[in-house]
Amino acid sequence: xxxxxxxxxxxxxxxxxxxxxxxxxxxxxxxxxxxxxxxxxxxxxxxxxxxxxxxxxxxxxxxxxxxxxxxxxxxxxxxxxxxxxxxxxxxxxxxxxxxxxxxxxxxxxxxxxxxxxxxxxxxxxxxxxxxxxxxxxxxxxxxxxxxxxxxxxxxxxxxxxxxxxxxxxxxxxxxxxxxxxxxxxxxxxxxxxxxxxxxxxxxxxxxxxxxxxxxxxxxxxxxxxxxxxxxxxxxxxxxxxxxxxxxxxxxxxxxxxxxxxxxxxxxxxxxxxxxxxxxxxxxxxxx
Amino acid sequence: xxxxxxxxxxxxxxxxxxxxxxxxxxxxxxxxxxxxxxxxxxxxxxxxxxxxxxxxxxxxxxxxxxxxxxxxxxxxxxxxxxxxxxxxxxxxxxxxxxxxxxxxxxxxxxxxxxxxxxxxxxxxxxxxxxxxxxxxxxxxxxxxxxxxxxxxxxxxxxxxxxxxxxxxxxxxxxxxxxxxxxxxxxxxxxxxxxxxxxxxxxxxxxxxxxxxxxxxxxxxxxxxxxxxxxxxxxxxxxxxxxxxxxxxxxx
Ligand SMILES: Nc1ncnc2c1ncn2[C@@H]1O[C@H](COP(=O)(O)OP(=O)(O)OP(=O)(O)O)[C@@H](O)[C@H]1O
Ligand SMILES: [Mg+2]
Numbered sequence: 265x266x267x268x269x270x271x272x273x274x275x276x277x278x279x280x281x282x283x284x285x286x287x288x289x290x291x292x293x294x295x296x297x298x299x300x301x302x303x304x305x306x307x308x309x310x311x312x313x314x315x316x317x318x319x320x321x322x323x324x325x326x327x328x329x330x331x332x333x334x335x336x337x338x339x340x341x342x343x344x345x346x347x348x349x350x351x352x353x354x355x356x357x358x359x360x361x362x363x364x365x366x367x368x369x370x371x372x373x374x375x376x377x378x379x380x381x382x383x384x385x386x387x388x389x390x391x392x393x394x395x396x397x398x399x400x401x402x403x404x405x406x407x408x409x410x411x412x413x414x415x416x417x418x419x420x421x422x423x424x425x426x427x428x429x430x431x432x433x434x435x436x437x438x439x440x441x442x443x444x445x446x447x448x449x450x451x452x453x454x455x456x457x458x459x460x461x462x463x464x465x466x467x468x469x470x471x472x473x474x475x476x477x478x479x480x481x482x483x484x485x486x487x488x489x490x491x492x493x494x495x496x497x498x499x500x501x502x503x504x505x506x507x508x509x510x511x512x513x514x515x516x517x518x519x520x521x522x523x524x525x526x527x528x529x530x531x532x533x534x535x536x537x538x539x540x541x542x543x544x545x546x547x548x549x550x551x
Numbered sequence: 552x553x554x555x556x557x558x559x560x561x562x563x564x565x566x567x568x569x570x571x572x573x574x575x576x577x578x579x580x581x582x583x584x585x586x587x588x589x590x591x592x593x594x595x596x597x598x599x600x601x602x603x604x605x606x607x608x609x610x611x612x613x614x615x616x617x618x619x620x621x622x623x624x625x626x627x628x629x630x631x632x633x634x635x636x637x638x639x640x641x642x643x644x645x646x647x648x649x650x651x652x653x654x655x656x657x658x659x660x661x662x663x664x665x666x667x668x669x670x671x672x673x674x675x676x677x678x679x680x681x682x683x684x685x686x687x688x689x690x691x692x693x694x695x696x697x698x699x700x701x702x703x704x705x706x707x708x709x710x711x712x713x714x715x716x717x718x719x720x721x722x723x724x725x726x727x728x729x730x731x732x733x734x735x736x737x738x739x740x741x742x743x744x745x746x747x748x749x750x751x752x753x754x755x756x757x758x759x760x761x762x763x764x765x766x767x768x769x770x771x772x773x774x775x776x777x778x779x780x781x782x783x784x785x786x787x788x789x790x791x792x793x794x795x796x797x798x799x800x801x802x
Pocket of ligand 1: 565568570589591594595597608609675745
C-alpha cells in the first residue's frame with residue numbers, strides 16, 4: 265500500500281517536472297528561433313562596408329553607419345540624463361524619504377509610468393522638448409524623451425537593489441558614527457552597485473531599441489552625414505529598420521535583416537556586459 | 552564615579568507601547584553594569600537611548616534626562632555623531648561589514664576622517680588585542696571578515712567599536728549565538744575592558760549576569776525593579792519579583 269503511494273507520488277513529481285520543463289522550452293524556443301532566424305537571414309548582409317558606410321541608392325545599397333552612430337548617441341544621451349537622476353531618485357526614495365502618502369503616491373506613479381505605451385512618451389516629448397522648449401527634432405529632444413521612458417525602470421530596479429542590502433549594515437555604520445550619506449556612500453551603494461548597473465543597462469537597452477519615442481522627437485528618415493551636435497536630428501537603428509521595411513519599395517530583404525542583426529547585437533551586447541558585471545560582483549560579494 | 556546618570560527616563564514607541572517607564576539609574580565608570588530581565592523588559596530600548604540609536608526607530612516620545620559626562624544626550628542639539636563615537640555598541644548577532652577584517656576595524660576611523668596609516672595600524676593592534684582576537688587574525692587582516700567563525704566575528708565587532716577609543720561600550724546579548732568557548736573569550740575580554748571603559752551589558756542568561764556584573768539592574772515590563780551591586784542582587788535580592796526571576800521561578 266505504502267509502496268504504491270510512494271510510487272504514485274514519484275510519478276506525479278516526474279510528471280510535474282516534465283510539464284515545467286516543457287513550458288520553459290515553449291517560452292525559450294521562440295526567442296532562440298527568432299535570434300537564429302535573424303542571424304541566418306542577416307549575416308550575408310554584414311560586411312565592412314555595411315557597418316562603416318553610408319546608405320546609397322535610396323538606402324537600397326551601402327551601409328548603415330549613421331544609424332549605428334545615431335543609436336549610440338541616443339543611448340549615451342539617455343544615459344546622461346536618466347542614470348544620475350534615476351539613481352538619485354531611488355536613493356532618496358529608499359534611504360531618505362519616510363513611508364507616507366506622498367512617497368506611496370510617487371511609487372505608484374513610477375509603476376504606472378512604466379506601463380505607459382512608448383508612443384505616448386513620443387507625443388509628450390514632441391510637445392515638451394521639441395515644441396515648448398524649442399529643442400527641435402534633435403538628439404537632445406529624443407534622448408530626453410527616452411530618458412523619461414527609462415527613468416521608471418532605473419528607479420525601481422535601483423530601489424530594489426538598495427533594499428536588498430541588509431538593514432543591519434546601515435545600523436552598524438550609523439552606530440559607528442557614520443552620517444546617513446557616509447553610510448550610503450561607503451556601505452550601501454557599493455553593495456547595491458551590481459543590481460543598479462543591471463537595472464541601468466536593462467533600461468538603456470530598452471531605450472536603444474525603441475522607435476515610437478524618437479519618431480517625432482529626433483529620428484531622421486535619411487541623413488547623408490553624421491550628426492554634428494546634440495541639436496541635430498539623427499538616424500537610428502530601430503527607426504531605420506522600420507523605414508526600410510515599410511517605406512522603401514524594392515528593398516533588398518537581406519539589408520533589412522542585416523540591420524535587425526546589428527540592432528540585436530547592439531542590445532544583446534549591452535546585456536552581456538550587464539551579466540558580466542553582475543557575476544563578477546557576485547563573486548566578490550561578502551554576505 | 553558616575554559615568555552616566557539616567558533621570559526619569561520614559562520612552563514610548565509610536566505603536567503606543569511604553570517600553571521604559573520612569574527609569575532612574577546611575578552607571579558607574581570602569582565597572583560592568585548588567586541590565587537583565589525577561590524579554591520585552593526594555594533593556595535593548597535603554598541601550599539604544601544611550602547612543603541615540605533610537606533616533607532610527609519609531610519613537611513617539613522620550614522624556615527625562617541622560618547625563619553623560621555632564622551633558623544631556625537626549626538634547627536634540629547635541630552632536631550625535633560625536634556621541635556615537637564615544638559610546639560604542641555591539642549587537643546580538645555579529646554584523647561584520649562586507650569588507651576585509653582591516654576594513655571593518657578602520658571603518659569608524661575613516662568615517663571620522665582619520666587617514667593616517669600609522670594610526671590605523673595602532674588602532675587595529677590595540678583593539679584586536681583588547682578583544683582577544685589578535686593572535687587569531689593578525690596575519691590575515693586583508694581577508695574578508697565574513698570568512699571568520701561566528702565567535703571570531705563577534706569579537707571583531709567588539710574590536711571594531713573599540714578601534715575608535717570609545718568611553719562606554721554597550722553590549723546587547725553579545726554572546727547569545729556563541730558556543731561556550733567563544734562566550735568565555737568574550738567574557739574574559741570584557742573583564743579586561745572594564746578597566747579602561749564603562750561597560751553596559753545585557754546578558755543572555757541570569758548565569759552570565761551573575762558572572763559578569765559589578766552592578767545589576769533588573770527590568771520588568773519597562774520598569775526598573777531593583778538595582779544593586781551584583782553580589783547582592785544575585786545572592787540576596789530585596790524584591791520578590793527579582794528573587795523569582797533570579798531563582799528561575801519565571802522568565
Ligand atoms: N522599534 C520598536 N518599535 C516599536 N516597539 C518596540 C521597538 N523596539 C522595541 N519595542 C517594544 O518595546 C518593548 C521593549 O522592547 P526591548 O527590545 O527594549 O526589550 P528587551 O528587554 O531588550 O527584550 P529582549 O530580551 O527580548 O531583547 C517591547 O514591548 C517591544 O515590543
Ligand atoms: Mg533586547
